[in-house]
Amino acid sequence: MMQQIAEALRDFTARYCQLWQQHYGHAPASAELAGIPSPCITGERDDSVLWQPQPFSLRPSLDAVERAVDIQLQPAITTFYTSQFAGDMQARFEHHSLTLLQAWSEDDFLRLQENLIGHLIMKRRLKLSPTLFIATTASEEEIVSLCNLSGEIILEQPGRKQRQILADNIKIFLKTLQPVSG
Template sequence: MQQTRDALHDFTTRYCDSWQRRTGHAPASQALAGVPSPCIVATQPDEVWWQPQPFTLPATLEAVERALDITLQEALTALYTTQFAGDMTARFEQQELTLLQVWSEEDFLRLQENLIGHLVMKRRLKQTPTLFIAATASEQEIISLCNLTGEIILEQPGTKSRTVLAENLEIFLTNLQPVTGSLADNG
């Protein structure tokens, strides 16, 4: 888990530094304006500026594991329980994406409910359990962690279509490149 936490911290630092260089301020989000979070460092008329903050809840996704009687990859737990932060836009090779993060304690509860719903759908379709970690520009594709192998995959929910992007989450995070242009302006 520590390698994943370190890779997430490294990417987050690169992301925040990129924002600072480009804009002269912390990362900004219009989508999160008005949504309480310990990450908010400034409130502007139509956006909030944020900085990552330490995760203050127990660092576990036990509720998801209990609900589905499943053991989750430790890397996934590390991704979602290392910090509170805004979602971060990035590129992995040619794939633009939004790395999902937990914004607040309330958001963490919502995330767990969504992970449970996703796993229930996968089970109903008799497909390998995956857990989403990033959104793409296409509503038809998401980036997920395969719970059996630990691989990071591009998948189309509801289908068997999947492409392996990285051997594991640490490699994926290490190779992410921050995107702080127009893609980043949506939150």
Template structure:
């Protein structure tokens, strides 16, 4: 669990540094403007600038465990309970994605409800339980954590089609390149 948290912290640090170097300020989001969060450091016109903050709730996905009577791997719990932050754009190999993060306490409740819905769909389709961690530009593709193997996969919800990206979340996060303004930051 700690290795996953460390890998997320390392990527977030690289992401924030790339934003600072590229723009001269903290990461910015238009989509999150006006949405309260402990991450907000400034509001500029139609965007909010943010920095990651320590997760202030109990570090558990207990609502998901209770709702579905499922045991979740520690790495997925660490991924969603290490910090509050905005979603972060990145590139993995040649695929651009948006790494999903928890913006606030309210967002954490909504996230768990969405993960429960996703897992219920997977159960109905008799498919391996996965938990999404990123979106892609293609609506029918998401990046997910496989709860059985710990692998990070690209999948199409409702389909059995999947591609393994990394053998675990640490490898995946360490190989992400921050994308700022459509440009991958190498470093």
């Protein structure tokens, strides 16, 4: 199953890069990531960096997150965040616009783990079930997360019990996700 998740992520990323190539004639571009070192950078254009996904160069593990909050994580979340380095990618899932989060570099992966720890601590303090974010939405009130208990992909409002199931698992979510350029 973990290999299938990695393949689904690589497939989505390839579709995302291909869409950029078709629409703009170049690799995905990001103004937000300009000036931040990454193995993904392939060039510059205006005030943006062009990027392509790169192999993940660290040990594929979220052990630091598990140790910090004394929890066993769904293996799917580790596969999701340790399959590649890439820029964040805009997408649509059904009628939801979102930005799929990825680690941009080794340093960014460390920051990502710190943010996951903070998110899990907040969930614990509020006595809510543990989730791990994988995407943001246009609304600051909603994020897309993996439920650590069930493995389902959910739309949730941080700090609230409200949640909507989007997909039974991350593989189905990634296969259904449609890339959006720019």
